[in-house]
Amino acid sequence: MEEKIMFDNPNIGILGLGHVGLPTALGLADIGWNVIGADDLKSKAQDIANGDAPFYEPGLSEMLIKNINSGRFSVASSVEEAIDASDVIFVCVGTPQNDDGSADLSQIENAGRTIAQNSNTNKLVVEKSTTPVSTSLRIKDTLRRYAKENVEFEVAVNPEFLREGTGLYDFFNPDRIVLGVESEAAKNTLLQIYLPLLDQTNPSDISDKEIYEAKSNDKFVITDVNTAELIKHASNSFLATKISFINLVADICEKSGSDVSKVAKGMGLDPRIGSSFLQAGLGFGGYCLPKDIKAFTKIGEDLGVDMSFFREVDNVNIRRVDQIIDKLKGKLWVLRDKTIAVWGIAFKPGTDDIRESPAMALIEKLIEEEVKLNLHDPKAMEEFKRTSLSEYSNIEYFTDPIDSSNNVDAIIIATDWPEFKSVDYKNIKDAMQYPFVLDARNLLNPVEMLDMGFDYIGVGRYS
Numbered sequence: 001m002e003e004k005i006m007f008d009n010p011n012i013g014i015l016g017l018g019h020v021g022l023p024t025a026l027g028l029a030d031i032g033w034n035v036i037g038a039d040d041l042k043s044k045a046q047d048i049a050n051g052d053a054p055f056y057e058p059g060l061s062e063m064l065i066k067n068i069n070s071g072r073f074s075v076a077s078s079v080e081e082a083i084d085a086s087d088v089i090f091v092c093v094g095t096p097q098n099d100d101g102s103a104d105l106s107q108i109e110n111a112g113r114t115i116a117q118n119s120n121t122n123k124l125v126v127e128k129s130t131t132p133v134s135t136s137l138r139i140k141d142t143l144r145r146y147a148k149e150n151v152e153f154e155v156a157v158n159p160e161f162l163r164e165g166t167g168l169y170d171f172f173n174p175d176r177i178v179l180g181v182e183s184e185a186a187k188n189t190l191l192q193i194y195l196p197l198l199d200q201t202n203p204s205d206i207s208d209k210e211i212y213e214a215k216s217n218d219k220f221v222i223t224d225v226n227t228a229e230l231i232k233h234a235s236n237s238f239l240a241t242k243i244s245f246i247n248l249v250a251d252i253c254e255k256s257g258s259d260v261s262k263v264a265k266g267m268g269l270d271p272r273i274g275s276s277f278l279q280a281g282l283g284f285g286g287y288c289l290p291k292d293i294k295a296f297t298k299i300g301e302d303l304g305v306d307m308s309f310f311r312e313v314d315n316v317n318i319r320r321v322d323q324i325i326d327k328l329k330g331k332l333w334v335l336r337d338k339t340i341a342v343w344g345i346a347f348k349p350g351t352d353d354i355r356e357s358p359a360m361a362l363i364e365k366l367i368e369e370e371v372k373l374n375l376h377d378p379k380a381m382e383e384f385k386r387t388s389l390s391e392y393s394n395i396e397y398f399t400d401p402i403d404s405s406n407n408v409d410a411i412i413i414a415t416d417w418p419e420f421k422s423v424d425y426k427n428i429k430d431a432m433q434y435p436f437v438l439d440a441r442n443l444l445n446p447v448e449m450l451d452m453g454f455d456y457i458g459v460g461r462y463s
């Protein structure tokens with residue numbers, strides 16, 4: 001008979017302290033577990049150990065200091081040390097994109113091998129990074145191949161659904177907790193770990209009975225490991241599909257003089273459709289959606305499934321930036337030597353992350369057109385300055401959006417930061433060379449902008 005539970009009161013290790021690993025580590029520490037994190041990037045690990053969050057995420061710095069001070073979260077001086085100190089190891093390393101769109105799983109393989117080679121006791125290895133279906137089975141093979149004698153491993157899949165900008169909120173308020181497992185023992189160990197999140201129990205007070213009852217809690221979706229991996233890829237691909245869908249509807253709205261925000265509202269009130277992720281604009285970006293839809297397409301094709309539907313979802317998204325450039329040209333004709341203010345560099349508000357940001361793709365195209373750029377973003381300017389695009393000679397940076405509008409021929413809103421709504425547009429209009437606002441995120445009220453005398457264009461609302 002299988003063990004009822006693999007580990008009672010496990011020590012938890014987190015490999016990879018990025019946008020997924022760090023909020024997860026701090027969340028688990030905050031609900032009462034002893035958590036040790038590790039990252040291959042020594043300088044990053046050192047900064048975190050000193051209480052410096054390596055990226056912006058609301059509440060993250062405070063949560064880091066709180067859990068270092070409570071003694072429940074620590075950073076290992078090496079990955080090996082974290083492995084040795086843990087019973088359950090969450091793998092949160094990156095799964096970047098290969099040139100053919102597939103997921104580069106070398107960091108995952110490396111984590112599996114390092115765990116196997118450095119484990120002297122049995123471990124439950126939990127894959128949290130987003131990976132194509134069947135990856136955890138490859139991790140299991142790797143663990144077995146490199147395992148020391150008498151050390152046993154189990155694998156599980158527990159995909160992370162947290163969004164950047166609300167990462168900690170999402171950790172503490174999950175819609176669902178997906179547990180892909182291969183045994184009762186692994187399942188019960190993971191139920192035990194997540195129980196304090198749902199019922200605020202102290203980890204040391206959890207009884208076996210509570211663990212067995214937890215599986216009937218609606219939040220838990222308990223599956224085999226492959227299904228759990230597919231839930232994550234399918235979820236992100238569905239979100240991407242919703243966005244490309246509404247963006248295509250926006251194009252039809254423009255050609256027919258209709259209003260996409262009203263279409264989205266009318267559609268979204270149907271609970272079968274839902275109102276979220278129907279915001280038309282510059283398209284989806286970030287480290288997850290663009291990469292996941294490509295990796296999902298590739299794994300489907302490798303398995304012999306016709307994935308042209310998902311390929312088109314991605315193509316629709318890639319075309320969004322060109323459409324905004326066309327609109328700008330439609331108004332200003334020649335772009336060369338025009339001064340354009342771009343507000344927003346981050347891939348979405350609430351983060352300084354610019355990875356796969358549609359705003360970055362837009363800036364790159366504007367640079368190709370040899371415009372003079374005035375850039376403003378509330379959080380992401382420093383990240384931008386680290387990229388090669390910042391080598392372009394004709395860029396000025398502004399901490400205040402009003403200053404950035406001095407003498408410009410157009411303002412493009414590329415990220416829907418809520419603070420852009422409350423800017424003093426009257427002042428801005430007077431400062432601009434020509435009062436053209438191209439709202440690539442449909443953030444502002446068109447009627448108000450036109451009333452103020454702006455030449456204003458949104459997406460799928462006014463042509």
Ligand code: UDX
Nearest residue numbers: 160161162163164277278279283284285286288347348
């Ligand atoms: C996403 C998933 O939402 C999350 O569950 C998963 O764990 C990681 O990937 P994230 O990358 O943080 O989260 O961003 P998300 O909030 O999903 O937004 C992705 C992109 O879509 C952003 O560029 C955003 O601006 C864009 N978007 C979103 C739209 O263009 N329209 C919308 O209606 C919603």
